[in-house]
Amino acid sequence: MNRMIRTQLQRIALLAAVAALAGCVSTAGIAPGSEKVKADSFGLSATPTPPILAAWWDAMNDRALSDMIERAVSGNPSLRIARLRIDRARAAVAGAESANGVQVNGDASVMRERFSANSIYPPPLGGSTQTIANAQIGASWEFDFFGKNRAAIDAAVGAERAAQADAEAARIVLATQVARQYVQLARLVEQRAIAVRTLNQRDQTLGLIRQRVQGGLDTNVELRQGEQSLPEARRQIEQLDEQIALARNALAALTAQAPDTYASLSPALPALSRSPLVDVPSNIPADLLARRADISAARWRIEAATGDVAQTKAQFYPNINLTAFIGLASIGLNRLIDTGSSQWGVGPAIHLPIFDAGRLRASLRGKTADLDIAVETYNGAVVEAIHDAADQLASLRSIEKQQREEVESLAAAESAYDLAQQRFRAGLATYLTVLTTESTVLNERRQDADLKARALDVRIALIRALGGGYTPEPALHTARAG
Numbered sequence: 001m002n003r004m005i006r007t008q009l010q011r012i013a014l015l016a017a018v019a020a021l022a023g024c025v026s027t028a029g030i031a032p033g034s035e036k037v038k039a040d041s042f043g044l045s046a047t048p049t050p051p052i053l054a055a056w057w058d059a060m061n062d063r064a065l066s067d068m069i070e071r072a073v074s075g076n077p078s079l080r081i082a083r084l085r086i087d088r089a090r091a092a093v094a095g096a097e098s099a100n101g102v103q104v105n106g107d108a109s110v111m112r113e114r115f116s117a118n119s120i121y122p123p124p125l126g127g128s129t130q131t132i133a134n135a136q137i138g139a140s141w142e143f144d145f146f147g148k149n150r151a152a153i154d155a156a157v158g159a160e161r162a163a164q165a166d167a168e169a170a171r172i173v174l175a176t177q178v179a180r181q182y183v184q185l186a187r188l189v190e191q192r193a194i195a196v197r198t199l200n201q202r203d204q205t206l207g208l209i210r211q212r213v214q215g216g217l218d219t220n221v222e223l224r225q226g227e228q229s230l231p232e233a234r235r236q237i238e239q240l241d242e243q244i245a246l247a248r249n250a251l252a253a254l255t256a257q258a259p260d261t262y263a264s265l266s267p268a269l270p271a272l273s274r275s276p277l278v279d280v281p282s283n284i285p286a287d288l289l290a291r292r293a294d295i296s297a298a299r300w301r302i303e304a305a306t307g308d309v310a311q312t313k314a315q316f317y318p319n320i321n322l323t324a325f326i327g328l329a330s331i332g333l334n335r336l337i338d339t340g341s342s343q344w345g346v347g348p349a350i351h352l353p354i355f356d357a358g359r360l361r362a363s364l365r366g367k368t369a370d371l372d373i374a375v376e377t378y379n380g381a382v383v384e385a386i387h388d389a390a391d392q393l394a395s396l397r398s399i400e401k402q403q404r405e406e407v408e409s410l411a412a413a414e415s416a417y418d419l420a421q422q423r424f425r426a427g428l429a430t431y432l433t434v435l436t437t438e439s440t441v442l443n444e445r446r447q448d449a450d451l452k453a454r455a456l457d458v459r460i461a462l463i464r465a466l467g468g469g470y471t472p473e474p475a476l477h478t479a480r481a482g
Contacts, residue, residue: 027313030364033058034375036302042386047272047281051365054469060275060374062267069178072255073171082167085235089160096156099142099149108135110333126329133336136327136343143322148314155307158300164299165472172293172468178254179460185247186267192240194445199233201438205421206230222431229435268329277459280396281466284389289469292385298378305371312367316360370392385465392462399455410444417441 053059057069073079117127144150197406206226212218248262255261289295324346330336353360418435423429463469 008457012349023167027364027455030361030368032309032368032371032375033374034379036375037379039286039289039381039382041198042284042382043281044286044288045281046388047095047283047285048287049281049285049466050279052466052469054275054471057175059277060179062182062272063356064071064265064267065179065182068182068251068255069175071257072174072178075253076174077256079170081176082163085161086163089156093153093156093160096149096152099146102139102141104137106137106141106294107327109133130331132329133333133334134327137323138323138325138327140321140323143320144322146314146317148311148317148319150391151307151310151314153307155304155311158302158304158307159297162297162300162304165293165300165470168216168296168470172464172470174254176252176464176468180457181247181254182267183269183272183453183456183460185244185251185265185450186272187465188240188247189266190246190269190449190453191446192237192244192451194442195233195237195240196441198438199230200231200236202226202229205424205431205434208425212427217427218431225431225435238364242419245378267451267457269452271445275456277456277463280393280462283392284386288385288389288466289382290472291470291473292381292472293467295336295381295385296377296470296472297379298374301374302371302378305367305374309364309367309371312360312364315363315380316353319442321349323347323349364440367406388467389462392458392465395458396455397464399451399458403451406444410441410448413437413441413444416468444469454475 020475057065060066078316084323112129113132114129115121115126119126142149193319206223206229207228209218209222213220215225239406248265249259252259253350285291324344326342326344328336328341329343330338330341335341417434417437417440420429422433424434
């Protein structure tokens with residue numbers, strides 16, 4: 001037996017050597033042409049920024065928002081789809097890994113067959129009808145000399161890691177969508193409160209006008225102006241109510257709940273706007289690319305495409321298998337288990353591509369193009385990520401300056417409004433002056449609420465742009481075939 005095994009191994013080695021020398025299909029002239037961009041070419045800051053916590057929304061100190069985001073990331077259909085893609089990718093990895101193991105199969109059959117009297121079988125077998133019985137176990141093992149199976153595993157693992165990063169990217173986007181929609185609802189609630197205060201002020205002022213008309217101090221012109229201002233204020237409130245209802249419906253959809261789930265939800269913008277959320281870096285950090293799940297997914301797709309190219313290249317080389325079988329075969333079912341019915345075999349097998357009308361080269365060109373596409377997709381993701389972070393930083397700096405100016409502007413407008421009301425009560429100014437200064441105050445209050453909401457919204461967008469708390473997977477060392 002040992003001598004037989006040595007003989008078979010010698011045959012395998014000889015076949016591998018001959019096949020490697022005899023390959024006629026060439027990969028010459030087919031190579032990827034794209035290269036990954038380098039982060040240092042964008043002038044990013046060498047100073048890393050503090051990491052962002054995965055549950056960054058807890059810093060807003062709003063239990064309703066935290067519950068909402070946790071519900072969204074656990075029950076949203078788009079996230080469940082992303083997790084199912086991970087399961088599918090893991091199954092592909094398991095399938096690729098199985099090619100490296102011994103394949104064992106069992107086979108059994110019983111067939112009633114008539115043998116030709118004019119064929120190779122002499123009488124009495126020829127011309128008779130017999131039962132053919134067969135039972136055997138076969139095994140095969142592929143020698144991965146040229147790394148085809150290793151490359152297939154690397155490609156499958158790259159696809160799995162890309163699916164994991166995609167799921168994380170989807171989670172981060174969904175969390176920020178919920179938070180930003182929540183801030184939008186808080187802005188609308190604050191705007192409505194401003195509109196209600198304005199309606200109350202105008203109602204009080206209308207009562208004062210009526211008193212002055214009765215006293216002969218004002219005319220019906222001022223009375224009509226005061227009456228006209230009330231429907232306008234109520235219309236503004238109704239418009240805000242509509243927008244608030246739509247914002248609540250959007251939150252219900254993001255969390256996969258009934259539309260009326262958040263019918264009474266009214267977050268307070270002033271409390272939310274006091275949350276710092278994230279330390280604002282002075283420049284875009286150099287570790288940005290490692291923080292972003294979308295860039296990580298693009299990078300893993302490069303690894304998967306590289307594995308596909310390596311696997312396709314390996315198909316240009318011989319495929320060598322060791323096969324063996326053992327079993328029973330007989331003519332007549334009653335003799336199947338007789339000693340003389342046993343059979344076995346063992347030996348190497350080789351498949352060598354010699355001429356395939358260009359099929360392998362065409363396949364390699366396609367896989368190489370896929371690799372170039374993956375690289376350029378990665379480059380595009382890098383450019384977009386840097387642009388995204390730069391936009392959020394620029395907006396945040398500008399909003400901070402606008403807020404400082406708005407504080408002074410609002411204070412001046414409210415002071416002017418107070419003076420106009422005092423002069424109107426004293427009979428030193430018309431109601432038109434009061435309406436004009438009131439409109440200014442209303443606009444300034446709206447601007448103040450909008451700036452507070454926008455500052456919070458941009459901070460949330462900056463969190464997403466800086467990775468949203470994503471923790472990258474360790475790098476994969478992909479095997480590359482020559």
